Amino acid sequence: MALRMDNMGIVVDDLDEAVAFFEILGMELEGRGMVEGEWAGRVTGLGDQQVEIAMLRTPDGHGKLELSRFLSPAVVSDHRGAQVNALGYLRVMFAVDDLDSTLARLSAVGGVLVGDVVRFEDAYRLCYLRGPGSLLIGLAEELG
Structure with missing residues (x-):
């Protein structure tokens, strides 16, 4: 069985600022666009949604980061200030x-x-x- 991790997703409130930060780190912007509509909501379970995304990749091409800014529905929680020992995806x-x-x-x-x-x-x-x-x-x- 072949397995390859495709990307990690991070929800942000300022997409331009986040893209610039990760570009300074050394990542390369692959593209930006909108993910919206009923089909996208069927994947996420959120219903009709509108999300602006940016896909970045590491210079070696093996790692990708998907940054998402939700326009609708609104963000429902915020755990960015969680300590390193919090449950769930962290860093x-x-x-x-x-x-x-x-x-x-x-x-x-x-x-x-x-x-x-x-x-x-x-x-x-x-x-x-x-x-x-x-x-x-x-x-x-x-x-x-």
Whole structure:
């Protein structure tokens, strides 16, 4: 059986800001568009919906992120401020070549370090940060 993860979806309140943030991280915009109508609502169970989406991919082409801004129906809950030990989907982790320069780029556009940059043995340097709309992302730099 073949299995490949296609993408991870994140609902945002400001699509332009989120796209710009992830482009600064190094992702590439594949496209933007509207997903709307009865057919889409049958997939999500939301009925008639109108959603603006942007699809981004990692430079290697293997990872994708779908950012969605719901125009209708309205967003019903907000768990962006949840701590790292909350149940459910929480964050996406990105492998980066240079953690310090990535943090500097993202901090310049509002990214905020959650805790500390830590070293896990001789394997990784890791951190979490909050991006646009308080989205939680992780960064990992593989060492030697």
